[in-house]
Amino acid sequence: MLNRIERALVAANRWLLIVLLLAMACIVFTNVVLRYTTGDSIVWAEEVARHLMIWGTFLGAGLVLRFGGHVAIDNLHQAVGAARARWLRGLIVAGIGVFCLAMTWFSIQYVWATRFQTTPATDIPFAYVYAAMPAGFVLLFAHLLFIARGYIRDGRYVESDEMDAESAASL
Template sequence: MEKAESIFIAANRWVLIVILAAMSIIVFSNVVARYLTNYSIIWADEVARYLMIWMTFLGAGLTLRYGGHVAITNVMDGLPPRAQRILRAVIVVCLLAFFLLMIWIGYAYAMRVHLQLTPATRIPFSYIYAAIPVGFALLAIHLLLIVRGYVAENRFKEAADVPGDIAGSLSA
């Protein structure tokens, strides 16, 4: 199971790296082209925007894994340990329910706009809106992978604890 989790995390990270690199190259190329030739790449802004959308949804799960989302812990801190664990379990159930609802709604929305085409690249908008169900599915998977440590100990993964960590593998 740890090997599968390691592959899953590494794949998620590399997809984000590739998307960020593609965005950077596209935007940089567009700036250079505009500066040197007074010509703008017609599709550059659109593609960079859609890549940003995908990067946001695909990266949300990794951010959840490390506890990087905004949290207000005043109520949690004021409770006894057993009540804290119960509250964290309730939070996990609510998050999972929300993620599943968003997968369903996101899929329905993506299917609803499949006939609409983007202005510059002329691809169906469903490809862009597919980021919603895919991103929330990844959020659900990441949540399920950290649920035991989170509910029991209010612990998120640290970069050094995560199998397949890019930083750890580079320094080893």
């Protein structure tokens, strides 16, 4: 049951990222073509592309963590014994978990504080843009929970035929 939930979360997260990147690429491409063919550009294109990039960054962070794509310094893990390395990895997971939960809390407060401010071109509340932060940190925390046991025990991340740490980092 838990594996099915994990697979569904990963699949939904990936497809959402694909749709966001596709929309962003289409908007930017259309704007560039219009600018060079007609001399006019879409007024809201740059703003919407930026907001999609913000959402993509926060929603993609959990997938990057899952496959080991974030920057990490693992020399200390390799220098100490197996038991100390497990303890150190447990401490790292706990620290990342606390950070994610704290950032979720503070980003919810930030979203609430910006709910009446609107974007200049599209006139939508900034809260919709900044809602990417709590959504991203909740997803990051969920992905952390799914990989925590394997990472603490063996120091490994999730392996996939489609994704490795280097590919994940390039997202």
